[in-house]
Amino acid sequence: MPFSPRSFFWYELMTSDMKAAEAFYSGVVGWRAEPWAKPGSPPYTIVNAGDRGVGGIMDMPEEYCQSGGQPAWFGYIRADDADAAAEGVKKAGGTVHRPPTDIPGVGRFSIVADPQGVTFMLLQPDGPDQPPVPAATPGHIGWHELYTTDWQKAFDFYSSQFGWTKGETMDMGEMGVYQLFAAGGEPVGGMMNKPEQIPAPFWQFYFNVTAIDKAAERVKANGGQVLMGPMEVPGGAWIVQCLDPQGAAFALSAPKR
Template sequence: MSDRAKSFFWYELMTNDLEAAEAFYTSVVGWTAEPFDAPGAPPYLVVKAGDRGVGGLMAFPEEIRDSGLPPAWMGYIEADDVDAVTASVKASGGSVHREPADIPDVGRFSVVADPQGAVFMLLHGNGPELPPAPMDAPSHIGWRELYADDWESALEFYSGQFGWTGDEAIDMGEMGTYQLFAVNGEQNGGMMNRPPQMPVPCWQFYFNVPAIDAAARRVTDGGGTVIFGPEEVPGGQWVVNCIDPQGAFFGLVAPVR
C-alpha cells in the first residue's frame, strides 16, 4: 500500500430503467449526463458536476437483468494494483464477486465485498489521476456511510486495506455509535451497526445539494420516496435518505438551512 490512503472516487448506478434514472437524478442533484460508448458494453451515461465526471448510470447487463437484483448505487475505491488489492481483500476475509478484468479505454476493475458482505469495486483508471473533489463541492459526493454488522471490525478492515483512520465517535443512544473515519487526514464518511430495517451490510452515498427541503421535494415530485429526514446532523448539515423510482437507495446532504 502506498503512503497515500485510497478512497471512493467514482460512483455507479445499475438500474432497470436508464432513461428514467437520467431524468430523475439530473433533476434532483443537478447533474448533466453524457453517453460513454465502449465496444460491447451496455449503454452508459457519465453524470457530471460542471465539467467533471462524478459517476455513471448504466442499465443492468443482459446476464443479470432477470436475476432479481435490485437497482443500487455502488462505489469504486482507487487501487494502484487491482489484482494485488483484490487478493488482499480476499486474504483478509472479504470475497470476490468478479475477478479483475480490463474495461477497454477505462482501466482495470474488480467487484469485491468486505468480510461482512458490503460490496464495493476496485478500479485503476487509465487516465490521469485527478485530485479528490472537495467534500462540499456542488453535486459531488458529500458523505459515504457504511451500515455494518460490526463497525469496529469494519473500520479495522478498511484501515488495513486502504489506510483509513478512525475519527470522532458520536453516541447516538439506542442506535449505538456512529464512527467517523478520515482519509489522508480529512473526514470522509461514517460507519454504524445497521438498524433492523437494513437487510444486509451496505454502503450508501450522499450527494451534495444546495438546499435540503427543495431537494426533498424534487425527489418526491420525480416519483422517488424520502424515507428519513430532513434531519440535522452534527456539524449543522441536513440530510435525507431516499429511494429512487426504480428502488435504489441514496442520500442527499445540504448546508445549514
C-alpha cells in the same frame, strides 16, 4: 509497505430503467447526463457536475438480476494495482465476485465485497487522478456511510486494505456507535451497525445539494421517496435519505435548510 490512503472516487448506479434514472437524478441533483459508448460495451451514461464526471448509470446486467440484485448505487475505490488489491481483499476475509478485468480506455476493475458482504468495486484507472474538489461542492459526493453487521471488524478491514483512519466516535444511544473515518485528511464518512429495519448491509452515498428542503421536494416531484428527514446532523449540515423511482437508496446533504 506504506501506501497512500485510498477512498471512493467513482460511483455507479445499476438500475432497471437507465433513461428514467438519468432524468430523475438530473432533476434532483442537477447532474448533466452524457452517453458513453465503447464497442462491445453495454450502454452507459456518465453524470457530470459541471464539466467533471462523478459517476455512471447503467442497466443491471443479466447475471446481476439472476443473482437477485436490485437497483443500487456502488462505489469504486482507487487501486494502484487492481490484482494486488483484489488479492488483499480475499486474504482479509472478503470476496472477489469478479476478478480483475480490463476496460479498454478506462482501467482495470474488480467487483469485491468486504467480510460482512457489502459489495464495492476496485479500479486501477489508466489516467491520472483528478484534482480534489471542496467537500461540499454541489453535485459531488460529500459523505460515505456504511451500514454493516459489525462496524469494528468492517473498520479493521478497510483500514488494513486502504489506509483509513478513525475520526470521532459518536455515541448515538439506542442506535449504537457511529464511527467516523478519514482517508488521508478530514473525515469522509462514517460507519455503524445497521438498524433491524435495514435488510442487508450496504454503502450509502450522500450527494451534495445547495438547500435540503427544495431538494427533498424535487425528489418527491420526480417520483422518488423521502424516507427520513430533513434532519440536521453534527456539524450543521442537513440531510435526507431517499429512494429513487426504481428503488435504489441514496441520500442528499446540504449546508442549509
